[in-house]
Amino acid sequence: MLRYVARRLLHLIPVLLGISFLVFLLVHLVPGDPVRVMLADAGSPEQVERMRRQLGLDRPIHVQYASFVVRAVQGDFGRSIHTRRPVAQEVAFRIPYTVRMAVAATLVAVALGVVLGAIAAMHHQSALDYGTMVVALAGVSLPNFWLGLVLILVFSLHLRWLPPAGADSWLHLILPAVTLGTSSSAIIARLTRSSMLEVLRQDYIRTARAKGVGPRRLVYRHALKNAMIPVVSIVGMQFASLLGGAVIVETVFGWPGIGRLAVDAIFTRDIPVIQAVVLVAAVIFVFMNLLVDLLYGLLDPRIRYG
Amino acid sequence: MMDAGRSHWAIGFSRMRRNRGAAAGAIIVLLFIAASALAPWLTDDDPIQVQFDQRFAPPSVRHPLGTDSFGRDLFSRVLYGGRLSLSVGLIAIVISDAIGIPLGLISGYRGGRFDDVMMRLVDLWLAFPGLLVAIAIVAVLGPGLQNVMIAIGIGGIPGLVRLVRGNVLSVREQEFVDAARATGGGDAHIVRAHIFPNVLAPIVVLTTLRLAGAILSGVGLSFLGLGAQPPSPEWGAIVAEGRAYLREAWWVSTLPGVAIFMTVIGFNLLGDGLRDAFDPRLR
Numbered sequence: 100m101l102r103y104v105a106r107r108l109l110h111l112i113p114v115l116l117g118i119s120f121l122v123f124l125l126v127h128l129v130p131g132d133p134v135r136v137m138l139a140d141a142g143s144p145e146q147v148e149r150m151r152r153q154l155g156l157d158r159p160i161h162v163q164y165a166s167f168v169v170r171a172v173q174g175d176f177g178r179s180i181h182t183r184r185p186v187a188q189e190v191a192f193r194i195p196y197t198v199r200m201a202v203a204a205t206l207v208a209v210a211l212g213v214v215l216g217a218i219a220a221m222h223h224q225s226a227l228d229y230g231t232m233v234v235a236l237a238g239v240s241l242p243n244f245w246l247g248l249v250l251i252l253v254f255s256l257h258l259r260w261l262p263p264a265g266a267d268s269w270l271h272l273i274l275p276a277v278t279l280g281t282s283s284s285a286i287i288a289r290l291t292r293s294s295m296l297e298v299l300r301q302d303y304i305r306t307a308r309a310k311g312v313g314p315r316r317l318v319y320r321h322a323l324k325n326a327m328i329p330v331v332s333i334v335g336m337q338f339a340s341l342l343g344g345a346v347i348v349e350t351v352f353g354w355p356g357i358g359r360l361a362v363d364a365i366f367t368r369d370i371p372v373i374q375a376v377v378l379v380a381a382v383i384f385v386f387m388n389l390l391v392d393l394l395y396g397l398l399d400p401r402i403r404y405g
Numbered sequence: 406m407m408d409a410g411r412s413h414w415a416i417g418f419s420r421m422r423r424n425r426g427a428a429a430g431a432i433i434v435l436l437f438i439a440a441s442a443l444a445p446w447l448t449d450d451d452p453i454q455v456q457f458d459q460r461f462a463p464p465s466v467r468h469p470l471g472t473d474s475f476g477r478d479l480f481s482r483v484l485y486g487g488r489l490s491l492s493v494g495l496i497a498i499v500i501s502d503a504i505g506i507p508l509g510l511i512s513g514y515r516g517g518r519f520d521d522v523m524m525r526l527v528d529l530w531l532a533f534p535g536l537l538v539a540i541a542i543v544a545v546l547g548p549g550l551q552n553v554m555i556a557i558g559i560g561g562i563p564g565l566v567r568l569v570r571g572n573v574l575s576v577r578e579q580e581f582v583d584a585a586r587a588t589g590g591g592d593a594h595i596v597r598a599h600i601f602p603n604v605l606a607p608i609v610v611l612t613t614l615r616l617a618g619a620i621l622s623g624v625g626l627s628f629l630g631l632g633a634q635p636p637s638p639e640w641g642a643i644v645a646e647g648r649a650y651l652r653e654a655w656w657v658s659t660l661p662g663v664a665i666f667m668t669v670i671g672f673n674l675l676g677d678g679l680r681d682a683f684d685p686r687l688r
Contacts, residue, residue, distance in 0.1 A: 237670065240670040242644075343534035351648075373540075
C-alpha cells in the first residue's frame with residue numbers, strides 16, 4: 100500500500116508540471132501586451148517597463164517558467180497588481196473559507212443524495228421512485244445563483260431564520276452549503292439509485308434475503324456498502340466541481356473565499372491572482388482524485404494495489 | 406450499411422416517442438426557442454427602454470413578470486434575453502464540437518503517438534474544475550458575451566474528445582471498417598463515411614445534455630458580470646440586476662430565474678430521453 104502511494108505521488112509530478120505550465124501560459128495568452136492590459140493602458144512607459152521587469156516578462160520564456168515553478172513550490176505567487184499584497188498571503192487567507200464551504204456542501208450533497216437514491220432504489224418503479232428522480236432532475240437543472248437568491252428571500256428576508264450574507268458563524272454556512280450542494284446531491288442520488296439497483300440484483304443479496312434478513316438490514320448492512328463504491332468516485336469529482344461552483348455561490352452570499360477573489364481579480368485584470376487561484380484549485384482537484392482512488396481500496400478489498 | 410444506419414435511428418425515434426419525459430423536454434425547449442424567436446410579436450414593450458414612472462411594478466396583467474428598477478417590462482426582457490442566453494449555449498457547443506469531434510475522431514482512429522499525446526493533454530485539461538477554466542479564459546480575454554462563448558466552448562473540448570475517441574475505438578475494430586479498407590477506401594473516407602455516422606448517436610446525446618450545462622455556465626458567468634453587460638437583457642444579467650432589490654421587489658430576480666430553470670430542465674429531459682433511446686450504455 101505504501102509503495103503504491105509513493106508511486107502514485109511520483110506520477111503526480113508530470114501532471115503538476117503540466118498544470119503549472121498551463122497556468123503559467125495564462126499571462127502570455129492575454130491578447131496584446133499583458134502589462135498594458137493589466138495597467139488598463141494607464142501606466143507611463145517607465146511604469147510599464149518596471150512592471151514588465153517585476154513580472155519577469157523581459158526574460159526568455161523558459162527562464163520565466165522555471166522561475167514560476169520554483170517560486171510556486173515555495174508558495175510565492177508574486178504580488179497582486181491591484182492590492183500590491185503578496186498573492187500567496189491573500190490566497191492562504193481565503194482558502195479555508197472555500198474549503199469549509201465545499202466540505203459542508205459535500206456533506207449536504209452526500210447526505211441528501213445517498214438517502215434519496217437509496218429510497219428510490221428500495222421502492223423501484225413506485226411513485227416514490229419517480230418522485231425522487233423528478234426532484235433529482237430539478238436539482239441538476241437549478242441555476243445555483245438563483246437557488247441562492249430564492250433561499251435568501253425565504254429563509255433570511257421572510258422567515259429571518261438565517262443570515263443572508265457573511266461568514267462569521269456556522270449559521271452563515273447553512274444557506275451557501277445547501278445552495279452549492281444541491282446539484283451534486285441530485286447527481287449522487289441518481290448514481291446511488293442505479294448502483295443500488297445493480298447491487299440488489301446480485302446473488303448474495305438474494306441469499307441474504309432467503310436467510311431471512313429484513314429489508315432494512317439488507318440495505319444498510321449488505322447492499323449500501325457495495326453500492327457506494329461508484330458513488331465515492333463521483334463524490335471526489337463533485338468536490339472538485341464544487342470548487343468551480345463556489346465562485347458563483349461565494350458571490351451570492353458575500354463569502355470571502357478564493358472564488359470571490361478570482362472574480363474580483365478578473366475585473367482588475369489581476370492575472371497573478373487568477374493564476375494562483377486556478378493553480379491551487381487544480382492541485383486540490385488532483386490530490387482529491389488520488390484520495391478517491393485510495394478510498395476505493397478501503398471500500399472494495401477486491402481492488403489490489405500492485 | 407445505410408439500411409442498418411437508418412433502422413438504428415428509426416428504432417431510436419420510435420423509442421423516443423414512447424418516452425413521456427423526452428416529449429415534455431422537447432415541448433419545453435421548442436416553446437422557449439419559439440418564444441425568444443417571436444419576441445417582437447409576443448410583446449410590445451421594449452426590453453431596454455427606461456421608464457422610470459413604471460419602476461418596480463409587481464406582476465400584473467399589464468406586466469406579467471413585473472418591472473425592474475428602470476421600469477423595464479421583465480416579460481419582454483426575458484423573451485428577448487432568451488435569444489442571448491440560448492445562443493451563448495448553442496455557440497459554445499458549436500465551438501467545442503467543431504474542435505473536439507475531429508480531434509476525437511483522429512485520436513481514436515490513428516491511435517499511436519498522436520493518441521497518447523492527445524490523451525495526456527485531455528487528462529491535464531480535465532484536472533481543472535470546469536467553471537474555473539472558463540473563468541481563467543475570460544480573465545485572459547476580458548469580460549464580454551463573445552468571450553464567454555469561447556471560454557465555455559474551449560472548456561467543453563476535452564470531455565468531448567474523450568467520448569468521441571472511446572466510441573471510435575470500439576467502432577474501428579468492426580468488420581465493416583475492415584471491409585471498407587479492403588475495398589481501397591482511404592483513411593479520410595473511412596472516418597467520414599463509416600466511423601463518424603456510427604459514433605454520431607452518443608455525440609448527439611451528449612451535445613443535448615451539454616447544452617443544458619453550457620446554458621447554465623453562460624448565465625452563471627453573466628450573473629457574475631463577466632458576460633453580457635447592462636442594459637443587455639441576458640437572463641443571468643437580469644437576475645444579477647435584481648439582487649440588490651430582493652427585499653422590495655422579489656420578482657425582479659426570482660421570476661426570470663424560472664425561465665433559466667425551465668429551459669435547462671427541458672434540455673436535460675430531452676437529453677435523458679435521447680440517451681435512453683439511442684445509447685442505453687451511457688445510463
